[in-house]
Amino acid sequence: MTKGRVIYIDEDPDEIIYFQDFMDGHFSLDVVTIVNDSDINEIVDEIMNSPPDAVVTDFMLNEKATVGFNGQALIELLQQRNKHIPCFLLTSHAPDALDATHDARLVQAKAVLMDNDLKSLFRAQIAKVIEDHRLKISRSEEEFYELTQLPRAELTAQQRQRIVELDNYLEEHGLSSNTLPNELKDDRNLDLLTQLVKQVDILLSKREKP
Numbered sequence: 001m002t003k004g005r006v007i008y009i010d011e012d013p014d015e016i017i018y019f020q021d022f023m024d025g026h027f028s029l030d031v032v033t034i035v036n037d038s039d040i041n042e043i044v045d046e047i048m049n050s051p052p053d054a055v056v057t058d059f060m061l062n063e064k065a066t067v068g069f070n071g072q073a074l075i076e077l078l079q080q081r082n083k084h085i086p087c088f089l090l091t092s093h094a095p096d097a098l099d100a101t102h103d104a105r106l107v108q109a110k111a112v113l114m115d116n117d118l119k120s121l122f123r124a125q126i127a128k129v130i131e132d133h134r135l136k137i138s139r140s141e142e143e144f145y146e147l148t149q150l151p152r153a154e155l156t157a158q159q160r161q162r163i164v165e166l167d168n169y170l171e172e173h174g175l176s177s178n179t180l181p182n183e184l185k186d187d188r189n190l191d192l193l194t195q196l197v198k199q200v201d202i203l204l205s206k207r208e209k210p
Contacts, residue, residue: 002025002026002027002028003026003027003123003126003127003130003131004027004028004052004053004054004126004127004130004131004134005027005028005029005030005052005053005054006023006027006028006029006030006052006053006054006055006056006126007029007030007031007032007047007052007054007055007056008020008023008029008030008031008032008055008056008057009031009032009034009043009055009056009057009058009061009071009074010031010033010034010057010058010061011033011034011035011058011061011062011063011064011065011067012058012063012064013033015058015110016031016033018113019031019056019090019113022113022119022122022123023123026123026127027123027126027127030050030052032046032047034061034065034067035065036065036066036067037066037067038065038067040067040068040069040073040074040077041077043074044074044077044078044081047078048078048081048082051082051085052085053086053130053133053134054085054086054087054088054126054129054130054133055075055078055085055086055087055088056087056088056090056126057071057074057075057087057088057089057090058071058090058091059071059072059089059090059091059092059093059096059097059100059107060091060092060093060096061074070100071089071090071091071097072089072097072100072101072102075087075089075101075106076102082172082173083172083173084133084169084172084173085173086126086129086130086133087106088106088107088108088126089101089106089107089108090108090109090110091107091108091109091110092109092110094107094109108122137170137173140166140169140170141170143162143166144163144166144167144170147159147162147163147166148163
């Protein structure tokens with residue numbers, strides 16, 4: 001049984017073979033091969049139309065293909081569509097990748113594919129990220145469902161705020177329920193405004209004291 005579905009993006013046929021060998025028997029793998037004039041938006045659409053558990057992309061996608069983007073740009077566009085999708089930036093140019101990325105934790109040296117101990121560690125890392133991501137989504141969906149089943153008039157302020165937080169989190173995955181009542185968000189806005197007004201009143205009262 002595989003530990004999840006991974007999409008790998010690269011333009012180098014040899015590197016693709018190395019990665020396929022690395023994943024064989026551990027994860028379900030789909031490959032997106034970058035070719036001359038590949039369109040980044042079409043690639044992201046392809047990935048998001050069948051969302052994987054994790055994405056691993058080569059950093060220098062333009063070494064053997066004529067394209068105007070690299071792996072970091074691809075990850076950034078993916079995470080605009082799904083903020084929390086697990087991603088890894090695989091590279092032989094670690095300093096350049098670290099300079100380019102918005103999150104140094106994404107970067108992984110391709111040397112991990114050559115050493116047996118490092119291979120096992122990287123596989124375990126991918127599996128753990130997938131497991132944690134699935135668990136967080138599952139728990140969030142369950143909590144959201146339970147809270148939205150409660151009588152609306154009986155919800156506490158904390159419960160209302162938590163519903164909005166969960167809805168926003170799920171929405172960032174494209175998983176938000178469409179059943180969230182708009183008045184809950186309106187109530188939250190009112191609560192926040194009330195808190196702000198109270199804070200301003202406190203500050204003003206302090207300033208007025210001699």
